Amino acid sequence: EAGVTQSPTHLIKTRGQQATLRCSPISGHTSVYWYQQALGLGLQFLLWYDEGEERNRGNFPPRFSGRQFPNYSSELNVNALELEDSALYLCASRGARYEQFFGPGTRLTVL
Amino acid sequence: EDQVTQSPEALRLQEGESSSLNCSYTVSGLRGLFWYRQDPGKGPEFLFTLYSAGEEKEKERLKATLTKKESFLHITAPKPEDSATYLCAVQAISSNTGKLIFGQGTTLQVKP
Numbered sequence: 001e002a003g004v005t006q007s008p009t010h011l012i013k014t015r016g017q018q019a020t021l022r023c024s025p026i027s028g029h030t031s032v033y034w035y036q037q038a039l040g041l042g043l044q045f046l047l048w049y050d051e052g053e054e055r056n057r058g059n060f061p062p063r064f065s066g067r068q069f070p071n072y073s074s075e076l077n078v079n080a081l082e083l084e085d086s087a088l089y090l091c092a093s094r095g096a097r098y099e100q101f102f103g104p105g106t107r108l109t110v111l
Numbered sequence: 112e113d114q115v116t117q118s119p120e121a122l123r124l125q126e127g128e129s130s131s132l133n134c135s136y137t138v139s140g141l142r143g144l145f146w147y148r149q150d151p152g153k154g155p156e157f158l159f160t161l162y163s164a165g166e167e168k169e170k171e172r173l174k175a176t177l178t179k180k181e182s183f184l185h186i187t188a189p190k191p192e193d194s195a196t197y198l199c200a201v202q203a204i205s206s207n208t209g210k211l212i213f214g215q216g217t218t219l220q221v222k223p
Contacts, residue, residue: 004154033210043155043198045210056208090154098143098202100211102154 002027004103006091012109013081021076021106025093032074033100034066038087046089049074081110113138113203117214124189124221132184132217134199144182145211146175147198155198189221 005024013019025032034046045058049068057064063079072093078085086109092100116135124130136144143162147155159168161177168175172193174185184197196218200211 006154031209035211042215043200043211043213045208045212048208048210056210058210088152094209097160098209099145099157099160101157102147105152105154107152 004091004093004101006089006103006106008106009104010107010109012111014111015081015083017081019078019081019085019108021078021089021091021108022073023076023091023103024073025091026095026101029093029095029101030072031094032068032072033092033094034074034076035090035092036060036087037090037105038084043090047076078108083110086110113201113206113212115199115201115212115214117197117199117217119217120215121218122220124186124219126190126221126223127188129185129187129189131186132197132199132219134182134184134214135180136182136199136201137180138201138203138212140204142202142204142206144177145200145202146182146184147200149196149198149216151196158197186219189219191221191223194219194221 007022031050035043037043048056066076068074088105090105092102114137118133146158149155159175164179176183196216198216200213
């Protein structure tokens with residue numbers, strides 16, 4: 001069974017640009033979570049999508065947004081990039097007993 | 112406020128030297144406590160879920176236990192390949208989001 005996949009692996013942008021990150025959950029999973037892991041900080045909850053709808057968001061500004069497609073894959077968009085947005089962005093899909101399975105992450109670097 | 116604290120921040124062991132990692136939590140009703148292993152620059156790898164006090168789970172050299180206030184990850188006779196950051200996370204029953212609240216992690220280094 002294939003795990004959670006994310007693309008791209010690395011992304012380099014400059015301040016003010018937009019970044020788009022993609023995630024495909026494990027087959028059969030409908031819930032997708034996004035987390036940010038900045039250097040020296042723990043994983044912080046960003047967004048939750050389920051059945052195509054945004055269900056909840058963490059304490060992040062509105063320039064962090066996303067969507068979930070009918071096939072349950074998801075996209076995270078970060079607008080007006082700032083230097084402090086540099087981080088590892090992790091996507092997870094939720095199993096039947098609340099456990100979350102993570103993808104390999106996208107390393108976003110903002111110059 | 113739901114919170115997770117892990118200790119120690121870093122742990123150095125000799126190969127074969129057993130030890131334990133601690134995860135203390137405060138949560139308004141525990142739905143589940145999760146352990147993950149994370150290698151540098153990679154996504155966390157799921158290890159265990161514990162749901163109620165007294166529960167134990169084992170996998171190879173790892174054993175996780177749970178009480179009402181904390182969880183331990185016991186590492187028996189570790190090998191260099193066990194070197195990684197171990198993350199603990201909780202999910203609250205009161206949370207209708209299902210989000211995980213993570214601790215800062217314990218970075219384990221096992222020397223041959």
